[in-house]
Amino acid sequence: MVLLLLFITLIFPPRVQAYLDPGTGSYITQLLIGSLVGGLYLIKVYFSKIVAFIKSLLQKLSRREKPSS
């Protein structure tokens, strides 16, 4: 729903002002993006850590199996 509302606001760009300080808009944009993707980023970081852990575990296991084979 949030994304849909955002999308609707994007479709209709406003008229350009004659003199602008675009700093505030940039801050608001990054706060919104940061909050939207923060959770996903956390999952991504932990997921890559879990994948790395499983990979190293599998490597260890395969190394142990090699001498006996």
Place this chain on the structure above:
Amino acid sequence: MYYHKGSVYRQVHPEYATVFSRIEKAGFYQHLIDEGWLISYQKVSKKSAFDHRATLVLKVKPIPFLSYPYEWSFSQLKDAALFTLKLQKLALTHDFSLKDASAYNIQFLEGKPILIDLLSFEEYRVDAPWVAYRQFCEHFLGPLLLTSYTDLRLHKLLRTHLDGLPLDLVSHLLPKKTYLNFAIAMHVHFHARQQQQFGARHHADRHYRLSKLSFMALLDSLESPITKLTAPKQPTEWGEYYTFTNYSPKAFAAKKKIITQYLRQSKPRTVWDLGGNTGEFSHLASNQGIFTVSFDTDPRAVEINYLMVKEKNEKHLLPLLMDLTNPSPDLGWALTERQSLIQRGPAELTMVLALIHHLAISQNVPFEKIANFLARLSRHLIIEFVPKADSQVQKLLATREDIFTDYHQDHFEKAFHHYFRILEKDRLGFGSQRSLYLMKRK
């Protein structure tokens, strides 16, 4: 940054000196220098200061050739963008942050991007947003998206917009399908709208908070789409030039042999290959350890050249975009911020191979003017004369009236003789009527 007795200096003012010392004491600068990510420097006495405001004076390692984003290929700009994000991520883990994300702070040294601004970092303030976010989007993300999604030639907008491309312009020029891409929709379209909406209001007393996790997520949301971007595969004039050359492998080998001989004879330390295409002949110089800039007007050719430099880890070759009929001028405040091609010269040797007919016939520039311009660019010159009988010249004449009565070898030599001494002259042979010359500026 300023020049003093041929060296490059940077002075630190009192308001930044404490921050600089803290970052230095934390070992962060040294770490970046050791990795080759930050230009090295040494502290020198205040005798070399630019003015009385200097607290610290730094002598900076010089860059052999300063290049600008409007002279970079797609992948050079992309690598500079990803490098900036990598630096910012690293800085955050050390509790520092980039306060500038200008593409002009990045240069290419030994084939890789490097940060040249020693004063770009500040201490990270807990939960503070990224002050350079907008600049990053305007200097890197916007131009990359436009060239990737809309047209490779839009890269030229960087020359007219020295402080990056305004996001409302980028938003306007991007295809509508990009609204469906979350990262582009947010970082460009939504961002542009927010700038316009909030720009006219005053919000100075507001405190915006962005947690470090969200900050890292923001950087990741910029990095992921940029990593996936590719240069569009639109055909350009010269992208496949070497597959359509009109001379035999033997003539091609002879050309390489003569050029190598000329390079040995003139012993240059810097070479500019004008019209270097994908760098076939530039390598003859760079492989000898000579610092070589390979210019071409075709973005695809420069892109191919740069990707090869990356793949082979070449340290002495810098491919750049340059239209010789409209080369980079002096730009910016008081015309001193960005140097013209001529300001950055002269090169010790310039190579002008298979180019004269394009300048003289396609662009209708008289030999005298070409010779005059080349004399301003270089001390030595390796130039190839392509006669009218050559099939490449005939191709150029096929669609235009032959008004070029002066286009013959005698006139070429006479015109160049005003500015250069002809040291060597060799006919290519093996079925080719072309000639190569080694000349020295008078």
